[in-house]
Amino acid sequence: MSATFLFxxxxxxxxxxxxxxxTIVLAVGITRSWRSTMIGVVAxxxxxxxxxxxxxxALKLIPIDALRIVVGGLLLIFGLQWLxxxxxxxxxxxxLHDEDxxxxxxxxxxxxxxxxxxxxxxxxxxxxxxxxxLEGLEVAFIVLTFGTNQGNIGLAAIAAAAAVVVVVVAGVAxxxxxxxxxENTLKxxxxxxxxxxxxxxxxxxxxxxxxxxxxxxxPLVAVIAGVSIGLTAILKRANAAVATEVV
Amino acid sequence: MLTRLQAAWAWIYDFVVGDDWRLAxxxxxxxxxxxxxxxxGAPAWPIAPAVVLVVIVWSxxxxxxxxx
Numbered sequence: 001m002s003a004t005f006l007f008x009x010x011x012x013x014x015x016x017x018x019x020x021x022x023t024i025v026l027a028v029g030i031t032r033s034w035r036s037t038m039i040g041v042v043a044x045x046x047x048x049x050x051x052x053x054x055x056x057x058a059l060k061l062i063p064i065d066a067l068r069i070v071v072g073g074l075l076l077i078f079g080l081q082w083l084x085x086x087x088x089x090x091x092x093x094x095x096l097h098d099e100d101x102x103x104x105x106x107x108x109x110x111x112x113x114x115x116x117x118x119x120x121x122x123x124x125x126x127x128x129x130x131x132x133x134l135e136g137l138e139v140a141f142i143v144l145t146f147g148t149n150q151g152n153i154g155l156a157a158i159a160a161a162a163a164v165v166v167v168v169v170a171g172v173a174x175x176x177x178x179x180x181x182x183e184n185t186l187k188x189x190x191x192x193x194x195x196x197x198x199x200x201x202x203x204x205x206x207x208x209x210x211x212x213x214x215x216x217x218x219p220l221v222a223v224i225a226g227v228s229i230g231l232t233a234i235l236k237r238a239n240a241a242v243a244t245e246v247v
Numbered sequence: 248m249l250t251r252l253q254a255a256w257a258w259i260y261d262f263v264v265g266d267d268w269r270l271a272x273x274x275x276x277x278x279x280x281x282x283x284x285x286x287x288g289a290p291a292w293p294i295a296p297a298v299v300l301v302v303i304v305w306s307x308x309x310x311x312x313x314x315x
Contacts, residue, residue: 069278074263076274080299081265084306093310195299202278203295207285210292220296227300231307242312 005217006150009193010159013142016186017135018167024131026171028124036121040128048136056144056153068205071145076198083191087228089184091235139164149201192228196221267309273302 029037088094143160147153200210200217210216264271277298285291 073274073278076277076295076299077263077265077271080270080274080302080306081267083303084267084270084310087303087307088310093312198274199277199295199299202274203281203292206278206282206291206295208281208291208295216292223296224299224303228303231304235307235311238311 003152003155006146006152006155007159009190009197010142010146010156011163012186012193013190014139014160014163015167016190017138017142018164019171021132021135022167022171025128028127032124033121036124037128039120040125040130041132043125044129044132044136047133048140051137052140052144065205065207068149068201070205071149072198072200072202072205074198075145075194076202079191079194079196079198081191082187083195083224083228086184086188086191087232087235090188090232092239093235146197149197188228192221192225195224199224267306269306269309270302273298273305 025037025041085094139160143153143156147156150156196217200220204210277295280298281291281294284294
């Protein structure tokens with residue numbers, strides 16, 4: 001697999017997670033207390049760094065084929081989940097993941113809880129901590145799995161860091177939820193990528209030899225993307241037909 | 248304590264399995280079948296893509312709105 005492909009896959013997947021974390025942080029920071037929110041963010045980053053430092057090197061002790069089976073299986077499950085949701089959203093069957101709505105909900109919930117003046121706001125700290133830790137764990141998982149499988153954790157980490165920096169800079173510049181990012185399109189692409197890599201690594205870990213080796217990823221992406229786009233078009237038509245019937 | 252364990256389990260289930268359990272089962276089946284076919288000495292690479300394509304169709308077909 002080319003380095004460009006690895007970089008793009010990790011960048012896109014991590015950008016989605018960063019958008020979700022930033023939405024939570026902005027909503028709580030703006031409505032409650034930036035100081036308490038940032039304490040939560042920093043605490044989550046410290047816990048995250050400790051977890052990665054403790055668990056990351058352990059991955060190198062596991063035989064590569066066993067790692068590929070586990071990682072490939074998990075990526076395949078995640079990829080299929082993302083792809084299914086993105087297809088249903090694109091077809092109008094499932095509501096779009098709306099960062100504006102999440103931002104408004106988080107903001108309303110935060111405003112409802114009384115804020116003690118001058119004291120550390122436990123609510124802001126906890127919400128920011130949980131949001132950053134959970135999304136951060138997903139970023140760490142993406143970096144470790146993609147990086148270890150391709151023997152290039154450094155590039156995967158650079159791609160993840162670039163995604164987080166781009167999203168945070170954009171978020172701070174806009175000071176509003178990143179609803180301008182076409183999230184479902186991004187998730188659709190990430191779903192296709194994760195499904196492809198999961199299929200490729202899972203099968204390779206189980207002993208399969210792909211014709212053309214790593215080059216097999218290209219037709220695999222094309223087939224999965226083609227089938228899912230075709231299916232989405234069918235779902236869209238079926239959904240529209242049912243909606244017309246109901247009206 | 249029990250509530251926390253239940254919440255943790257619910258989070259892990261949602262994180263790993265998600266909305267449709269068929270996808271998780273199919274992913275495991277695809278890899279297991281590949282291992283079996285490879286052990287039997289046959290080319291095993293087409294198994295996983297075939298299972299993936301079938302389960303995408305199957306899972307989304309289940310989510311399709313039904314006519315009354």
